[in-house]
Amino acid sequence: MVIGLIVLLLLAAALGSLIPQVGAAGPAKLEAWRLGSPLLFAGATFLQLTHIYTSYWFLGLVVIIALALAQTVLQQIRKNRLVSEPVLALDGVPVRWQNRAARPEQIIAVLQKKGYRLQAKPGNKLLYRRFAVGRWGSAIFHLGLLIIVLAGLLALLFQQRGYVQVIEGDLFSGQSADFFSRDLGLLQKGFDTGFPVFLNKLSPEYWENGKLKNLAASLIFPENGSAEPEHAALGINRPVSRHGVRILQGLDFGYTVSLMHTAPDGKEYPLHFMLTNPQDPAKPFTGNGNLPLPGYRVALQFYPDLSMHSPVLGKPILWLTMERQGKGTVFNGLVPPGGSIPCGEGALSFYRVSWWSGLIFMRTPDMTLAYSGFILACLGAVLLYLFQHRTISVIFIDQGVVVTGRCSRYRPLFAEELAGITKELAEL
Amino acid sequence: MTTLTHHMLLHWTAVVFYIIATVLLAVSLIFQKERLDRPALLAALLGLIPHTASILIRWQIAGHGPYMARHEVLTSMAWITVALFLIVAWKNQRLRPTGIVVLPLAFLMMAVGAFLNPEIRQLPPSLRSVWLVIHILFNKIAAGSLIIAFATSVLYLLKEKKRAIRITGGLAGLEVLDAYSARFVGFGFVFWSITIGAGAIWANEVWGRYWGWDPIETWSLITWLLFGLYLHLRHFFKWHGAKAAWLMILCFIVSIITLFILPMLTASLHVEYFT
Numbered sequence: 001m002v003i004g005l006i007v008l009l010l011l012a013a014a015l016g017s018l019i020p021q022v023g024a025a026g027p028a029k030l031e032a033w034r035l036g037s038p039l040l041f042a043g044a045t046f047l048q049l050t051h052i053y054t055s056y057w058f059l060g061l062v063v064i065i066a067l068a069l070a071q072t073v074l075q076q077i078r079k080n081r082l083v084s085e086p087v088l089a090l091d092g093v094p095v096r097w098q099n100r101a102a103r104p105e106q107i108i109a110v111l112q113k114k115g116y117r118l119q120a121k122p123g124n125k126l127l128y129r130r131f132a133v134g135r136w137g138s139a140i141f142h143l144g145l146l147i148i149v150l151a152g153l154l155a156l157l158f159q160q161r162g163y164v165q166v167i168e169g170d171l172f173s174g175q176s177a178d179f180f181s182r183d184l185g186l187l188q189k190g191f192d193t194g195f196p197v198f199l200n201k202l203s204p205e206y207w208e209n210g211k212l213k214n215l216a217a218s219l220i221f222p223e224n225g226s227a228e229p230e231h232a233a234l235g236i237n238r239p240v241s242r243h244g245v246r247i248l249q250g251l252d253f254g255y256t257v258s259l260m261h262t263a264p265d266g267k268e269y270p271l272h273f274m275l276t277n278p279q280d281p282a283k284p285f286t287g288n289g290n291l292p293l294p295g296y297r298v299a300l301q302f303y304p305d306l307s308m309h310s311p312v313l314g315k316p317i318l319w320l321t322m323e324r325q326g327k328g329t330v331f332n333g334l335v336p337p338g339g340s341i342p343c344g345e346g347a348l349s350f351y352r353v354s355w356w357s358g359l360i361f362m363r364t365p366d367m368t369l370a371y372s373g374f375i376l377a378c379l380g381a382v383l384l385y386l387f388q389h390r391t392i393s394v395i396f397i398d399q400g401v402v403v404t405g406r407c408s409r410y411r412p413l414f415a416e417e418l419a420g421i422t423k424e425l426a427e428l
Numbered sequence: 429m430t431t432l433t434h435h436m437l438l439h440w441t442a443v444v445f446y447i448i449a450t451v452l453l454a455v456s457l458i459f460q461k462e463r464l465d466r467p468a469l470l471a472a473l474l475g476l477i478p479h480t481a482s483i484l485i486r487w488q489i490a491g492h493g494p495y496m497a498r499h500e501v502l503t504s505m506a507w508i509t510v511a512l513f514l515i516v517a518w519k520n521q522r523l524r525p526t527g528i529v530v531l532p533l534a535f536l537m538m539a540v541g542a543f544l545n546p547e548i549r550q551l552p553p554s555l556r557s558v559w560l561v562i563h564i565l566f567n568k569i570a571a572g573s574l575i576i577a578f579a580t581s582v583l584y585l586l587k588e589k590k591r592a593i594r595i596t597g598g599l600a601g602l603e604v605l606d607a608y609s610a611r612f613v614g615f616g617f618v619f620w621s622i623t624i625g626a627g628a629i630w631a632n633e634v635w636g637r638y639w640g641w642d643p644i645e646t647w648s649l650i651t652w653l654l655f656g657l658y659l660h661l662r663h664f665f666k667w668h669g670a671k672a673a674w675l676m677i678l679c680f681i682v683s684i685i686t687l688f689i690l691p692m693l694t695a696s697l698h699v700e701y702f703t
Contacts, residue, residue: 002660010653017646053641152639161636207550214553236553237634248636251554251697362636370638374625381621385614409663410611412603 002072005065012061016052019044054186059156062149069146076139106428107394107401114421116392126394134387135408141380147373154365160184160191161362166199167256167272168354171222179361193245193361195223200231202253202355210281210311217249217357234359250358253277255285257302257318258352261292264345273300274356281311284319293344295325304353318350390414392421401425435489438482439503439542445475446510446535453527457599465524469517472510472531479507479538492551495564496700502541502688506534508572516576522600523608529579552700559630563623570619571687574655577612578680580605581673588670606668609676610659617655624648635697644698647686654679 020029030050034041041050048055107126108118116128162179166172174197176182176190184191198220205214216235221242223229232240232247240247254277261269269292275285284301291298299321305314322331322343331341340349388409395402403422407414452468455461483494483504490496494504509530517524584605600608627645632638639645658675661667667675691699 002664003657006653006657006660010650010657013646013650013653016641017643017650021641209550211550212552213550237557239633239636246636248634251635360636364637367632367638370632371629374628378618378622378625381618385611385618409614410607412601412607413611416604 001068005061005068008061009065012052012058015049019049019052021053022051054156059153062153066146066149066153069142069149072142073139073146076136076142080135080139103428104396107425110421110424110428111392111394114417116390119391124396128392128394130390130392131383131387132389134383134389137380137382137384137387137389139380140376141384144373144375144377144380147376148370149373151365151367151370151373154369156185157187158185159362159364160188161360161364162191162193163250164359164361165252165274165356166197166359167274167356168199168202171196171198172359174361191361191363193363194243195221195245197247197359198222198229199357199359202357204253204311204355206281206311210309215249215251215253215357217359219247245361245363248360248362250360252358254356255302255304255313256354256356257285257287257300257350258354259298260349260351261343262347262349270351273298275300275302277311282309284308291322291343291348293346296344297323297325298348299323302353313353316353320350322348385409390417392418435482435485436542438478438485439538442475442477442479442482443535443538445471445478446531446538449475450528450531450535453525453531457525457528465521468527469514469524472514472527476507476510476514479503479510483507486548490548490550493561493564495560496551496555497547497549498544499541499547502537502544505568505571506537506541508568509534509537509575512569512572512576520600522604523576523580525583525599526576526579529582530575533575533579554634554697555700557630557633559626559633562626563630566619566626567623567687570616570623571683573612573619574616574680574683577609577616577676580609580612581676581680584609584673585670602669606672609673610662613655613658613676613679617652617659620648620652620655624652640697642698643694643696644686644690645696647682647690651679651683651686654682 020033022030030041044050048057052058104126111118111126111128114130116130117132118126119129119132120127161183162176163181163183164172164179172178174193174195176192179191182191200218200220202215202217204212205216207213214235216233216238219232219234219240221230221232232242234240234247234249236249236251238249254275257273257275259271259273261271263269271289271291273287273289275287278285284303286299286301288297288299290296301319301321303317303319304311306317307314308317316337318335318337320331320333320335320341321329322341324330331343333341335341335350337350337353340347342348388407390405390407392403392405395404403418403425405414405418449468449471452464452471456464456468486500487493490500494500494507513527513530513534517527583599584602587599587602587605599605627648628638631640631645658667658672658679661675662672690696
C-alpha cells in the first residue's frame with residue numbers, strides 16, 4: 001500500500017508539471033490549448049487535470065496518505081515499545097564464537113570503545129546497544145510528514161492570499177474585491193485584510209549592469225481613528241505583519257507612465273499604464289491599453305534614460321504608438337516628459353512617471369505546525385539513516401563467549417562491524 | 429594576470445589533478461595495483477587545494493558564495509563531491525575505487541561549468557537570505573552523497589558482470605557495495621529532505637507560501653519520492669543487488685534532470701541560479 005501511494009503521488013506530481021495548470025500556465029496558454037484540442041481539454045477539465053493540486057481527487061489522495069502515515073506512526077511506536085525491552089538478539093546476524101573465555105570487564109571495555117552502551121545484564125548475558133534513539137527515527141520521520149500533510153490540508157482549506165499591484169501614491173482598500181488575484185482556501189469566501197494600505201514609495205536599487213540589487217517599499221497604514229498613520233518598511237525577505245495579515249514585497253514591479261487625456265470640453269482624465277519590467281536592461285519597459293475615446297488604443301515603450309541601457313530614471317524617453325480602430329496607426333513617435341500630442345478632438349500629454357509594485361497579502365493558518373513538521377521530519381530522517389540502532393548480545397557459556405547482533409538496516413555492514421568486534425574479543 | 433585569470437588557472441589545475449587521480453585509480457583497480465591508491469588519493473587531495481582556492485577567489489570577486497550561475501553551481505558541487513569522496517576513501521579503503529566514477533563526474537562538472545557560463549553574476553535580492561545558504565549547502569551535500577551512491581551502484585553492476593570489466597582489486601564485496609549504496613542514498617535522502625524543508629520555510633518568508641508547485645519544487649519532490657520509493661522497496665520488499673542498483677541509477681538520472689536540466693527548460697522562480 002505504501003509503495004502504491006508513493007507511486008500515485010509521484011504520478012500526480014509529474015502530471016501536474018507536464019499538463020498546463022491554471023494559475024501557473026496563465027489563461028492565454030490554457031485558451032490556446034482549449035482551441036487547439038477541445039476534446040482533450042474538455043477531458044482534462046472534467047478530470048480536474050488542469051488544477052491537479054487543488055482537485056478533489058488529489059485532496060482525497062492526500063487524506064489517504066495522511067491516514068497511511070498515521071497508521072505507520074502508530075505501528076512504529078508499538079514496535080519500538082517492544083524493542084525497548086531487553087531482548088537477546090539470537091535471531092540476529094551473525095553468530096560468532098570465540099573459544100577462549102574473556103573476562104566480562106574486558107568485553108565491556110571493547111564494546112564501550114566502539115560506542116556501545118550496556119542496556120541490561122540478565123544472568124550470564126550482556127545486552128548492548130548503540131544509537132538506541134535511532135530506532136525512533138522512522139516514527140519521528142513519518143510523524144513529521146503527517147504533520148506537514150495536515151498543515152498543507154489546513155492551508156488548502158483556510159488560507160487567504162491575495163495579490164495586488166499598487167502605484168506609488170495610491171491606496172489599496174484591503175477589500176477582497178480589489179485584489180488583482182486571490183488564492184483562497186476551499187472554506188474561504190473572500191479576503192478582507194481589515195485595513196487599507198498606502199504605497200508611499202518604492203525604491204529599487206540596481207547594480208552597474210542594470211540587474212536588480214534591492215527592492216524596498218515604504219508603506220503607510222492610514223487607519224480610521226488613529227491620530228498618526230503608521231509607517232512600515234517592506235523589502236524582499238523583510239515582510240510586514242499587521243493584524244494577523246502578512247504583507248510581502250512581490251518580485252514584480254515596474255514604471256507607471258501617467259498620461260493625461262484632455263477632452264475637448266477641457267475635462268482631464270488621468271490614465272496610468274503599469275509597464276512590464278524587461279529582463280534585459282537594454283530593452284524598454286512596455287505596456288498598452290485603451291484610451292477613454294472609443295476605438296483608440298496606445299502601445300508604450302518607455303526607456304527610463306536616454307542611454308537606453310539603464311533602468312534608473314534619468315532623462316526618460318517615451319515612444320508612443322496610437323491606433324484608431326478602422327484607421328490604423330494615427331501616431332507613432334516620441335513624446336517628451338510634459339509633451340502633448342493630439343488625440344481625437346482633444347489632447348494626450350505625458351505628465352508623470354512613478355513606480356508600481358506587486359504586493360502580496362496573506363493570512364494563513366499558523367505556520368508553526370508546518371515548521372514543526374519539517375523539523376520533526378528532518379530529525380527523524382537524521383536518526384533513521386545516520387544513527388542506525390544496533391544491538392549486540394554477549395552470552396557467556398561453558399565453552400567461551402557467544403556474540404550475536406541485530407540491526408534493522410545495512411545488514412552486511414553490521415556483519416562486518418560485528419566481525420571486527422569478535423576479532424578484537426578473540427585477541428583479548 | 430588578473431585575479432579572474434588566476435581563478436580559472438587554479439580551476440583547471442584542479443581538473444588536471446583530478447584526471448591524474450582518476451587514471452591512477454583506474455590502473456589500480458583494473459591491474460590490481462593497489463599501491464597506486466594512495467598516490468591517487470594524494471592527487472585528488474592536491475587537486476582539492478587549488479579547487480578550494482579558485483572558489484574562494486571567485487567568492488571574493490563576486491561578493492557572494494558559489495551558488496549563482498552554472499559555473500559556480502557546478503564547481504562547488506564538484507568540490508563537495510570530491511571532499512566527500514576523500515572522507516569516504518580515507519575512512520574506508522574498499523570504497524576507494526568509487527573514485528573512478530566520482531572523480532570523472534567532478535571534473536566533468538567543472539569543465540562544463542567553465543565552458544557554459546564562467547561570467548560572474550550578482551545575487552538578486554530574493555536570494556539574499558541565510559536560508560539560501562542552508563538550502564544550497566544541504567542540497568550540495570545530498571547531491572555529493574548521491575553521486576557516491578551512484579558510483580557504488582555502477583561498480584556493483586560492473587563487478588557483478590566481471591566479463592564487462594575486470595574489477596576485483598581492493599573493491600568491497602557485492603553485498604557490502606550494495607549496502608553502501610543504500611547507506612549513501614539514505615544519507616542523501618536526509619539532506620535532500622532538509623533541502624526541501626529549508627527551501628519551503630524560505631519560500632514562505634519571501635513569497636508567502638511554503639509550497640507553490642513550481643516546476644523545480646515539484647521535480648525536487650518527485651526526486652525525493654523516488655529515493656523514498658527506493659528505500660521502501662529495499663526495506664520492505666528486499667530489493668537488493670542489481671535490481672536496486674538499476675533503480676538507484678534511474679533515481680540519480682532524475683535528480684540530475686531536476687538539478688541541472690530542468691532549470692534550463694522551464695520558467696520557474698528557481699531558474700535564476702542556473703541561467
